[in-house]
Amino acid sequence: MSSGSIKVILEKCTGCTLCTRVCPFGAIQMADKKAVIDLAKCTLCGACVDSCKFQAIILEKGASVKKDLSAYKDVWVFCEQKKGVIQTISFELLGEGKKLVGKLGGKLCAVILGSGIGGKADELASRGADKVYMVDAPALASYQDDPYTNVLVDLVKEYKPEVLLCGATTIGRSLISRVAVRVNAGLTADCTGLDIDTKERLLLQTRPAFGGNIMATIITPNHRPQMSTVRHKVMKEAEVDRSRKAEVVKKTYGEDLLRSRTKLLDIVEEIEETVNLAEADIIVSGGRGLANPDNFSVVRDLAKVLGAAVGASRSAVDANWIPYSHQVGQTGKTVCPKLYIACGISGQIQHLIGMQSSKVIVAINKDPDAPIFKVATYGIVGDIFEVVPALTKEFSKILKK
Amino acid sequence: MHIIVCIKQVPNTTDVRIDPVKNTLIREGVESVINPFDTYAIEEAVLLKERFGGKVTVVTMGPPQAESALKEAISLGCDEAILVSDRKFAGSDTWATSYTLACSIKKIGTFDLILCGKQASDGDTAQVGPGISTHLDIPQVTYVKKVEDISGNKAKVERMTEEGYDVIETPLPCLMTVVKEINTPRLPSLKGMMKAKSAKITKWTADDIKCDPKSIGLDGSPTRVVKIFTPPPRKGGEVLKGDAGEIASRVAGLLKDIVI
Numbered sequence: 289m290s291s292g293s294i295k296v297i298l299e300k301c302t303g304c305t306l307c308t309r310v311c312p313f314g315a316i317q318m319a320d321k322k323a324v325i326d327l328a329k330c331t332l333c334g335a336c337v338d339s340c341k342f343q344a345i346i347l348e349k350g351a352s353v354k355k356d357l358s359a360y361k362d363v364w365v366f367c368e369q370k371k372g373v374i375q376t377i378s379f380e381l382l383g384e385g386k387k388l389v390g391k392l393g394g395k396l397c398a399v400i401l402g403s404g405i406g407g408k409a410d411e412l413a414s415r416g417a418d419k420v421y422m423v424d425a426p427a428l429a430s431y432q433d434d435p436y437t438n439v440l441v442d443l444v445k446e447y448k449p450e451v452l453l454c455g456a457t458t459i460g461r462s463l464i465s466r467v468a469v470r471v472n473a474g475l476t477a478d479c480t481g482l483d484i485d486t487k488e489r490l491l492l493q494t495r496p497a498f499g500g501n502i503m504a505t506i507i508t509p510n511h512r513p514q515m516s517t518v519r520h521k522v523m524k525e526a527e528v529d530r531s532r533k534a535e536v537v538k539k540t541y542g543e544d545l546l547r548s549r550t551k552l553l554d555i556v557e558e559i560e561e562t563v564n565l566a567e568a569d570i571i572v573s574g575g576r577g578l579a580n581p582d583n584f585s586v587v588r589d590l591a592k593v594l595g596a597a598v599g600a601s602r603s604a605v606d607a608n609w610i611p612y613s614h615q616v617g618q619t620g621k622t623v624c625p626k627l628y629i630a631c632g633i634s635g636q637i638q639h640l641i642g643m644q645s646s647k648v649i650v651a652i653n654k655d656p657d658a659p660i661f662k663v664a665t666y667g668i669v670g671d672i673f674e675v676v677p678a679l680t681k682e683f684s685k686i687l688k689k
Numbered sequence: 690m691h692i693i694v695c696i697k698q699v700p701n702t703t704d705v706r707i708d709p710v711k712n713t714l715i716r717e718g719v720e721s722v723i724n725p726f727d728t729y730a731i732e733e734a735v736l737l738k739e740r741f742g743g744k745v746t747v748v749t750m751g752p753p754q755a756e757s758a759l760k761e762a763i764s765l766g767c768d769e770a771i772l773v774s775d776r777k778f779a780g781s782d783t784w785a786t787s788y789t790l791a792c793s794i795k796k797i798g799t800f801d802l803i804l805c806g807k808q809a810s811d812g813d814t815a816q817v818g819p820g821i822s823t824h825l826d827i828p829q830v831t832y833v834k835k836v837e838d839i840s841g842n843k844a845k846v847e848r849m850t851e852e853g854y855d856v857i858e859t860p861l862p863c864l865m866t867v868v869k870e871i872n873t874p875r876l877p878s879l880k881g882m883m884k885a886k887s888a889k890i891t892k893w894t895a896d897d898i899k900c901d902p903k904s905i906g907l908d909g910s911p912t913r914v915v916k917i918f919t920p921p922p923r924k925g926g927e928v929l930k931g932d933a934g935e936i937a938s939r940v941a942g943l944l945k946d947i948v949i
Contacts, residue, residue, distance in 0.1 A: 310917075312917055314700070314719065327776055327779065328752035328753055328754070328774075328776070329752055330779060331779065331780055331914075332779060332780040332907060333914045333917050334914065334915070334916075334917070335917040338916070370852075430855075433819075433828065433829055433830075433831075434828065437823075457851065458831070458832055458848075458849070458850050458851060459850075461815045461816070461819075461831070462819055462829070462831040462832075465783070465815070465816040465818075465819035465820055465823070466819050466820075466822070466823045466829075468784065468816070468820075469784060469787065469788075469819075469820050469823040469824060470823060472784075472911070473911060474782070474784065474910075474911030474912040475783065475784070475816060475911075475912070476912060477783075477812075477813065477814035477815060477816055478813060478814065492915075496813070496920075497811065497812055497813065498700075498811055500920070501919070502917055502918070502919050502920075503917070503918050503919070503920050504914050504916065504917045505914070505915050505916040505917075505918075506912050506913065506914050506915065507912070507913050507915050508911050508912050508913070509913060510911065511911035549828040549859065549860055549863075550828050550829075550830060550857050550858065550859040550860075550863075551857065551858040551859075552855055552856075552857055553845070553855075553856040553857065553858055554855065554856040555850075555853070555855050555856075556847075556853045556854050556855070556856065557852045557853040558852075558853035558854065564851050564852060565851075566851055567851075569947075570947070570948065594948055612834075612868070612869060612870040613849065613853070613870075615869075618725070618810060619725055619726070619869045620869070622813075626947050627944060627947045627948065644923050647947075648944065648947060650940060650944070656928070656930075661925050661928060662923075662925045663923045663925060664925055664926060664928075665926040665927070666926055666927055666929060666940055666943065667925060667926065667927065667928040667929065668928075668929050668930075668936055668940065669928060669929070669930045670930065670931075670933055670936065671933070674933035675933045675936065675937060678933045678934050678936070678937030678938075679937045679940065679941060681937070682937045682938050682940075682941035682942075683941050683948060685941075686941055686942075686945055686948065686949070687948065687949065
């Protein structure tokens with residue numbers, strides 16, 4: 289194999305500067321009216337090659353030996369459970385996995401690890417799984433990196449899935465990164481779009497980068513399984529069909545693989561509302577406009593009526609009005625609910641990065657020039673202490689609470 | 690105690706703007722900074738050094754200009770800095786990056802703890818930290834929000850979850866990725882800035898870290914970027930002004946289908 293290389297054919301370059309503007313890494317400068325690529329910054333992504341109207345940039349991605357990948361088949365979904373409850377992200381992945389199976393052929397398989405989970409196979413079957421790989425052991429009751437990694441690696445090596453999907457959750461991101469290294473597979477994080485190139489049997493994985501300012505489509509040409517973590521709430525949950533049955537494969541493992549070097553001493557639940565931000569369909573967030581921590585009650589009241597999760601901007605968290613676990617934005621959580629209501633949040637770029645992919649955004653702010661209005665589906669210019677309680681009242685009427 | 694901190698230099702997202710006509714990223718004048726999450730890893734390393742003694746080594750893989758990020762880390766209290774830089778690393782995905790950093794850490798020698806930010810703000814993958822611990826075959830704890838105690842080669846930490854946190858005991862050496870809640874990073878001291886100015890940055894190439902040439906750069910990366918595009922920017926919608934009650938009634942009506 290040879291390393292990749294990129295070069296500009298000077299005779300063809302017209303100095304149009306198109307490539308300098310599309311380069312996501314700022315690696316192209318003009319010198320004497322010709323494009324010059326700074327190889328220290330270039331990641332060989334190829335954005336410039338596509339942009340050049342004169343075919344003046346040539347990218348060689350290295351000739352790789354085509355491996356025989358035909359032993360790998362089926363689409364697997366790692367189904368996360370906490371305290372025996374299958375997390376909704378797993379149903380979203382099963383819904384998406386079914387579409388992929390439709391294009392690739394093979395079976396949709398659910399993988400579940402836990403303790404006392406024997407009854408979960410039917411639930412996974414009802415959500416579309418054709419086959420359920422189940423590992424039931426006390427050591428797997430709660431997530432721990434070592435035993436979960438060991439078991440999943442072993443399953444992958446034995447049964448060879450073509451695609452493996454996992455939620456981009458705290459657990460998923462920790463687990464699957466380790467599995468990818470151990471089985472020498474390609475892994476794409478935080479995907480928001482998946483598709484199949486049916487000719488090459490490639491998973492086309494699309495994900496945001498630079499806080500959603502650019503999107504990249506990524507493939508894994510020569511390694512299997514093709515692994516992705518997928519964001520919450522982007523894919524549609526699989527429908528429930530209780531008449532479906534799945535083949536169940538139960539596996540047992542010895543002490544050596546189930547041993548954990550880390551020890552889980554306690555699980556503490558501290559989120560103040562019962563609704564988990566990442567999984568919420570509706571989020572009501574408060575920002576600096578609330579002026580003091582007591583005023584967060586107007587946000588909580590609206591959230592309560594809507595059955596929504598409570599979010600916050602960084603400034604509200606930094607002021608200690610609400611715990612960090614509620615922070616939405618670049619240094620907090622990225623969310624994409626069906627409805628995001630921003631109360632007294634000005635909309636700094638760091639906040640927008642975390643919520644701008646929400647389907648509908650309602651913003652309430654007294655400053656008509658607040659940046660939040662640039663992304664809001666409905667922008668309400670007004671006093672949050674009048675508008676938010678009025679919304680609470682109206683929604684209570686609609687929902688008859 | 691020897692703590693190693695892995696950092697990445699990234700473009701400052703606050704500066705990232707989109708050209709409204711061409712819908713592309715404007716990179717001119719965008720400053721490079723230490724990945725915001727890594728600043729918490731640096732601060733935690735320095736806090737632990739202050740609590741338990743020892744030294745902090747900061748390491749980055751990146752282009753030559755990433756040296757400025759390492760100097761900044763020294764101004765914040767790190768003792769030694771290593772820049773792992775080579776054209777052969779170009780095109781590395783998270784697999785190859787974590788392999789390269791793991792090889793570099795093996796060359797550094799013995800350590801008790803590796804700290805990383807939970808993810809980088811440009812790629813947002815959160816894969817490199819767990820990748821390093823796997824290549825080194827050491828335990829990991831991700832999303833750490835508090836290091837309660839370290840004693841007798843064990844650490845007790847709190848790991849942030851969607852619902853709250855887990856309390857975890859881990860043997861050392863191990864790798865932790867940290868979240869913002871763990872501390873408030875200090876500003877560089879005058880003494881630190883003086884130290885950074887004269888600090889010697891160790892520079893290693895691919896040959897120095899004894900890595901398998903087939904496992905680095907593009908060749909060592911299972912994934913390939915096939916397309917990069919800029920999504921259409923989100924457009925602002927309707928702006929409503931006037932009586933709060935009337936607006937609320939109207940908006941609630943428009944959102945009826947979503948909330949029921």
